[in-house]
Amino acid sequence: MPRSALTGTRIRERRSLEGLKQADLARDVGISPSYLNLIEHNRRRIGGKLLVDLARALGVEPSALTEGAQVPLMEGLQDAASNAAPGPRRGGAKGTTDPETARAEEFAGRFPGWAALVVAQRDRITALERRVEALNDRLAHDxxxxxxxxxxxxxxxxxxxxxxxxxxxxxxxxxxxxxxxxxxxxxxxxxxxxxxxxxxxxxxxxxSEDTLSAPLDEVEAWLAQRDFTIPELECGMMPDLVGDEGLRSPAAQSLARKWVLRARAEAEKMPVSLVEDVIAAHGPDPAALAQEAGVDLAAAMRRLAALPPKEGRPPMGLVICDGSGALTFRKPLDGFAPPRFGAACALWPLYQALLRPMVPIRRVVEQQGQPARRYLAYAICQPRPPKSFDAPEVVEVTMLFLPLDRLDGLGHVPRDAEVLGVGTSCRVCARKNCVARREPSMVLEDVEEG
Structure with missing residues (x-):
């Protein structure tokens, strides 16, 4: 139902709140009670001078009668409805309990408190689902x-x-x-x-899902407190790794020092001013940044992910793994949180790049969740510089991912790009007929193997 069609409902509710009789309100605006009754039951459209007069008589702005429920509330209801799984009706009746999406505006307008509660519960369920993923991952692989x-x-x-x-x-x-x-x-x-x-x-x-049990966890938590950015590096300085806000264990300090030294070298080659110019001209494209700065693609991805937050700039997540597929670095995003322990989804471009060294990969992926979100992912597998002759080849895979709905025209997304459905890990993935599934999902009653 269009929002304008519910103006009458809001007029009736406002009149009831003010304690006005229908006849009194009709007399104040110069119309008949029967005509006002048709308006209040959404049988007559209203606008112009009559709408202004009714708003003045009810003591509200005309927009309060025409716009209805707040946009965030309506968007929350729509998200909750779009991600609601249909189920059987109570009592064994036929049919499903599909939400009545056509009456969402009416529900939000008449019962804003209940509508806000539904949205809050949707947010709570989303947070719990992500928490279950993290806890299951820890209990299974810790x-x-x-x-x-x-x-x-x-x-x-x-x-x-x-x-x-x-x-x-x-x-x-x-x-x-x-x-x-x-x-x-x-x-x-x-x-x-x-x-x-x-x-x-x-x-x-x-x-808490943030309990630290390994040096890598401690380093990631230390970086997360800084939004995965280290301002000192922009000035060529080293942050304090041992102070009150530093790292506790020597192993974590050693890992952090290696990460900081590499990040500082990359910040010197790619200063913020250069990166900002590239983003303004090409969007957050690691290939454009790598070409402009004369660095490899993985370095450009790490540099983009280490930028400080800025209004208008999309958030950027980063995942790094070694040749065994073990995740060695995680910068998660809301809706795309790589698992802390164990292997992730085998369909990620991260692992596809592992099969094709030195071949850049760009894919649009849809991460399962409530609601499902799409991301533009870049990945590259590169050998690490050897430290001596005849040393075994060691590779490192880097994947940068950005939420597609936050790009706002930035970056180049290929037209008609195929969307690849991915998950976090098989144990908590609800995708059926997945060709990469390696174990049954605990959230599916019947898993059909692809």
Whole structure:
């Protein structure tokens, strides 16, 4: 239903709020009560002087009667409706519970509080879905969790073996008996400590997905606090890696120092003024930046992802992996969060580039989510400079991705570009008939393998 068609509904609601009778309002604006009744039931269109008179009599601006619900509220309702999965009606009735999208404006206009609640719940569900992805990824692949469970099971097995010997061996030499008792005590202590540490860790996982368990996690968290930008590098300075706002572990400090040194060298070759000129002329295109600055494509991608936030500039995410496919750097975006542990979606251009070294790849991908969003992704696989003769070849793959709806004409998106549907990881991906699926999804009842 067009928004203008609901002007009468808003007039009736405003009149009721003001405590005015229909006849009194009709008399104030010089029309008959029957005509006002037709207007309030959206059977007569209204505009011009009559709309202005009605707005003045009701004490509101004319736009409040014609525009209806706020645009963000309506957009939120539309997103919630477009991503609602149809399901069976209650009581076994035939049909589906598809939302009545044609009456969304009426719902938002008559019940703005309930409409805002629906939008808030949609946002909460989206946040929880992303949290489930992160927690599932951690519980499935976290090496600390795997080692802890192995330690607990090994200790339980040792206690059971010792108890079995004491129970079934009959008379045992007193020295051996004391030794077994000491082993039982020590194993029991180790089991208690390990179980307590495991419970504490799981409690932390349940409360926050940002718990740090590896040096790389610590480095990424340190960069995230700085919006993945380091202003000191623009002046050729080094940030403080050890201070109050620095990194705790020496391993994380070592990783961060390597990243900072490379980023500083790239900032010297590609100063902000040069990058801004390239973006103004070509958009955030790593190929244009690489050609202008005389650097390789991967360096241009890393430089673009390290730019400070700026109004009008789209956010840019970055993922780097090594030759084994393990993610060695993650700069996530809202709606596109690479997994912290384990392998990601095999269809990402990141892994496609791994199969074709030195071949630049550009694809439009649709990341599954609520709502699904499309991204323009650039990827390149390049060998890292060898440190000595006869050294094994080591490659590194870099992928830069930008939300397509934030480009606003910036950058070159090929016409009729094929959209590639991707996910985060197979465990939490709901795409059916995926040719790259390597394990069943826990969010699909029936997974049809491609």
């Amino acid at each position: 090496p600390f969790l795997s080692d802890s469970l192995h330690e607990v099971l090994s200790t339980v097995t040792a206690i059971r073996s010792t108890a079995g010997i004491l129970n079934n061996a009959g008379d045992i030499d007193r020295d051996w008996q004391a030794r077994f008792h000491r082993n039982l005590y020590e194993d029991s202590q180790r089991l208690a400590d390990g179980s307590q540490a495991l419970v504490s860790y799981l409690d932390t996982v349940g409360k």
